Amino acid sequence: MDITVEALEDNKIKVTVTVEAKDVDAAVKKTYRDFAQKYNFPGFRKGRAPRPVIDNALGAEAVMATVTEDVINKAYPQVVESEKLFPVGSPEFGDAGMVEAGKPFTFDFTLSVKPEVELTSYEPVSIELPVAGVSDAELEEQVTALREHYVxxxxxxxxxxxxxxxxxxLAIKATDAEGADIAAISTESRLYGPATGMLSEAFxxxxxxxxxxxxxxFSLEVAEDEASVLLSAQAGKTVSFEVTMNVVKKKVVPELTDEWARDTMGFEDAADLKARVSESIEAQKADLMPRMKESACVSELIKRFEGEVPEALAEEAEANLLQDFFTQLQRQNVSFDAYLAQQGMNAEQFKADVKLQAADEAKQQLALDAWARAKGIEATDADVTAEFAKAGLDNPAQVEKEWRETGRLYLIREGIVRAKAMADVMDTAQVTEVDYAAQAQAEKKAKKAAKKKAKKEEAADAPAEAAEAADAE
Incomplete structure (x- = not known):
């Protein structure tokens, strides 16, 4: 075949293909042979009808139209493979007419292809990850959380x-604007904690x-977007409260003692409990760290993305995400409406969320492609063959041949190149280890100290204000 590729605007190309006369003749011969085998022609054994008889019965133009379709369908995947194209969407074929026996055949098609974007930098990414091993602050955080379960x-x-x-x-009597009791809120005794999401900050x-x-x-105007457990049903309304403080309660968290660790938790002693918790944290980190590192690297790589994601690529990513999502729902035997209810969203919000995810997915793919080009990362034929071998197929070589003939090998190459690029980004990443638990503890202490200081300043200002008021009188 003779192939010419012309670049067009908007990441499109026009490909002109000329199929040699001998290949056209071979396709013509095959089509007549197939028709002779497929249909019964009076006076001839199956497979023995000559061309004039077939033309007379089916129409010569119908036969050539079939040949034309077969030639194009066979040539297109060969073009994709030989030119290493990465199609986005389906091709649009021009009007090429029909093949003629003994003559070469030329056809063309327009195709959207994956754009070659650039990144602002190809230097190693800088990321932050939790400290390796188990820090004292992490251990303390987990042990405290464990103790909190037994408060x-x-x-x-x-x-x-x-x-x-x-x-x-609390004893609470809640009534609406008409004075009717709100049974979901009213109670003679309810254990209540501020900022727990049960009622509002105003309450x-x-x-x-x-x-x-x-x-x-007191009465409260409930906000339209109120999200608290008990007040959400009253959004946009006024609720009147009669509240009696039955008793103020102190939350008591058990101390970590050998007795508590043994009698309540079933460990030998406090040291044994800490050792087991430490092992659990380490195991969790070993499982999560690779994914956390990949996610952090991808996030930094996307920040270096320049340009816009082509609409066709975003639509393709969206279609793939939706297919995976609904397949997962089907496996879990969960309806789409039930999922939306669980997530507290409507169909429009879901659609918008998927579009954002699809855009990020497309950016990630294009960013990895750019990284691969800059670093000279490629997928060799051996890589492709190995990918089919790893799939556990009965006949990987045959499946690879089928993918090659149908022009789908670019999908395998694309996946291999992106996986190699991701591995390279992660291997070269500059990692700063951060003790997030220690950071959180320090921030909590700083807030507490600031609050204490503010109270002292407020108390110190109170006498001065009182004196000023007395002088004014």
Whole structure:
């Protein structure tokens, strides 16, 4: 075949293909032979009908139209393979007419192809990952979380005022604008913790400073987008409250002692518990770290992406994501409506989310392609063959041949190149280890110190303000 590739705008190419006369004649011969075998022609044994008889019965133009279609369908995948094209979507064929016996045949098609974007830099990416091993702060964080599962709530003294860190046993009477009781909220006794998402921040502010036995009445305008567990059904409405503080509660977290570790948790002692928790953290890190590193590298690589993602590529990525998503739903025997309800979203929000994911997916693919070109990373024939061998097929060589003949090997090459590029990005990445647990502890301490300082300053300013008010009088 003689092949000419012409670059067009918008990542499209026009490919002109000329098939040699001998190949056209071979296709003509094969088509007549197939028709002779397929149909019964009176007076001739199956497979023995001559061309004039077939032409007379089926029409010479119909036969040549079939030959033309076969020639194009056979040539197209060969062109994709020989020119190492990466199609996006389906080709658009021009009007080439029909083949003629003894003559070469020329046809053309327009095809959207994967664009060759550039990155702002091909230097190693810099990423942050959790520290290797198990830090003291990580161990402390996990042990504390474990102890939190066994928390108890004890009554505070009658003089204790409600604070954000306390819990409360509340009697609540809630009514709507018409004075009707709101059964979902009203209760004689409810253990309540501020900022737990059960009621709103405005409700929390109202009960601060209350003591045991005190009662209070107030009304709240519930926001349209209220997300709290008990108030969401009242969004956009006014709710009136009568609240009585039955008792202020202190949250008590058990101390990590040998007795607690043994009697409650079933370990030999506190040291044994810490050792087991440490092993668990290490195992989790070993499982998650490769994926975390890949995700961090991809994120940094996408930041270096220049240009726009072609619409056809974004649509292809979206179609693949949707196919994988609905296949997974089917396996889990979960309906789409049930999934939306679980996620708290509607169909339009889901669609928008998928589009964003598809755009990121397309950017990731193009960024890896760019990295591979810059680093000279390729997929060899041996790589392709090995990929089929790894698939566990009964006859990998035959399947590879079929993929080659149908022009689909570019998909395998593309996957191999991107996998190699991703491995190279990860291998060369400059990693900074961060103890996130220690960071969180430091931030918590800093906030606590700032809050304490603000209270001291507020207390110091109070006498001065009182003096100024007395002087004014």
């Amino acid at each position: 108890t709530y004890e009554d505070a003294s009658a003089a204790t005022k409600m604070k954000p860190e306390n819990y409360a046993d 929390d502010a109202e009960i601060m400073g209350m003591k045991k036995g005190q009662s209070k009445e």
